[in-house]
Amino acid sequence: MTATVVVVYTAGAATPIELAADSDGFDLVFAAPLDAMPNGLAELLAAVGEVVDVTDEAAGAAVLAARRPAGIVAFSDRDLPLAARLASRLGLRYHSESAALAATDKYVQRRLLRDAGLRVPRFRRLDRPDQVVDALAAVGTPAVLKPVRGAASQHVYRLDDPQDALRLAAEAFAAGGVDQFVVEEMLVGCPSVAGPDLGDYVSVETLLWRGTVAYQMLNSRLPLREPFRESGFILPGLLPAAVKEDAYRVAEAACRALGLADGWMHVELKLTADGPVVIEVNARLGGYVATMLYRSYGVEAVRIAFDVAVGRRPVMPAGEPAAVAFCYQILPPVGDWRLTSWGRVAGLEDRSDILSVVCIAAPGDRVDWRQGTQGTIGVVEGVAERPEAVLAAVRAIERTIADELVFSPA
The missing domain is CATH 3.30.1490.20 (ATP-grasp fold, A domain)
Structure with a gap:
């Protein structure tokens, strides 16, 4: 039977294409303040489901209530507080407003984690x-x-x-x-914990069902680029079993400390010599996680988010991964630069372990390192049979970028 799900959406870790692909069996109703949406996004969402303007939350909630939704989801930090308020108006199970605040306010979050006995900076x-x-x-x-x-x-x-x-x-x-x-x-990571060629932090993709952990998966990271920019992800992650279990334990305790109950959580942890320390908790899917979970395990993360939202217990696949998925983000150098040429970076697609090379910035564009990950100028995605093969692919990507990518002063 088709269930109606309210998707609070202005941006997020799930793209409209991913939402459409995993919406079979669900009627999606997008709730968004239209005056705050990027140009063209409302039209794109309208091709997937109904769009309801919630600039006036009370009026928007009345329209949503008439659709008799069975659940509500959000896929970005920006949208979580609005989703919590709408859930309260509609009588839907979701994070409380206090939990949504804890998941989006770093000061509140650190106080709650500290008060729960977790290590924080x-x-x-x-x-x-x-x-x-x-x-x-x-x-x-x-x-x-x-x-x-x-x-x-x-x-x-x-x-x-x-x-x-x-x-x-x-x-x-x-x-x-x-x-x-x-x-x-500034937390000091221990490079020997993660191993060579990897970042000294990880994320734990955690699925909660009624306040308990239904699924966890480790997501290893490539080393940060200056000053603190994420450069890539590898899933499943690469940690010794004992360290991985410790990371899972800390991630679960962090979710509990913030009062989070249902859905996907993205918990980032620093790997220190004294054990994992929480960097931050996001009450949503992490970026690129849905794609990598599907490529590695066949997990349809967005569909599972819809299932949990409407009260269906998630059924997660078991067994070994079919592949190791990775995503490499091409970042501009620190400073005031313009992209001059991509050179032959697109030629990386000739490799069997590379699925796609997407060049976001165009030659002549001014690039801004201060935008962090949102300043990414290109993305390379791929799969490999073994973790060691992923690291070999990353080295090849970095050699190509160093040889081919050209910047000039802005």
Whole structure:
């Protein structure tokens, strides 16, 4: 029997194409404030399902209620608070408004994790840039400056001394769109835990059902690019069994501390010499996770999100992965640059382990490293039979990028 699902959507880890592909058996009703949507997105969503304007939440909720929805989902941090408010109006099971706040406000989140006995870095909140010196004195150096509400490593900076901190904090506040930041102790990872050629952090893709873990999968990361930009993912992840189980335990405890109950959670952990430490918890699918889970295990993550939303217990596949999936993000260098030429980067598709090379930026475009992962200029995706083969593919990608990609001063 077809079930109606409200999808709160302005952006997210699931694309409209993925939503359409996994919507068989569901009627999707998209709830979005149309005045805040990117150009063309409403028309694209309308090709998948009905679009309801919720700029006026009360009026929008009344329209949604008439559709008699059985569940509600969201796929981006930006949309979680709205989804929680609409769920309350519609009487649908979803994260509480307090849990949605905890999943999207880094200051609130760190307080709750600390109070639950989990290890967190020392942290302070900033309402003005001139508070950064006192904050730095409290948390120590090096430290990290990041928005209280933000994603994709946007406007995240390393702070090494008070003068540097004052300059970067002033720039961050002046950039607009963010009125609060946190300064936190920079966690020191242990490279030997993850192993060579991998980043010193991972994410645990966690599916919750009625507050209990129904499924967990480790997602290894490639090393960060300066200052804190994600460069790629490998799924299933590569960690010794004991470390993986410890990561699963910490991820579950973090979800519980925030009061999260149902659906996909994306929990990032730093791998330190003393064990995994929570970097942050996102109450949604992680970026590229749906695609990689399907390529590795045949898991239809978006469909499962719909199932959980309407109250169906998820049935997860068992067994070994069919392949190791990976995603490599091509990032611009730090500085003020324009992309001059892609060279022969597209030729990477000739490799048997490369599925696609997508060049996002065009020659002549100005590129901005400060946008974090959202400043990605290209994406390479592929699969391999073994983890070792993935790392060989990554080395080939990086050699090609170093030889072919050309930037010039902006």
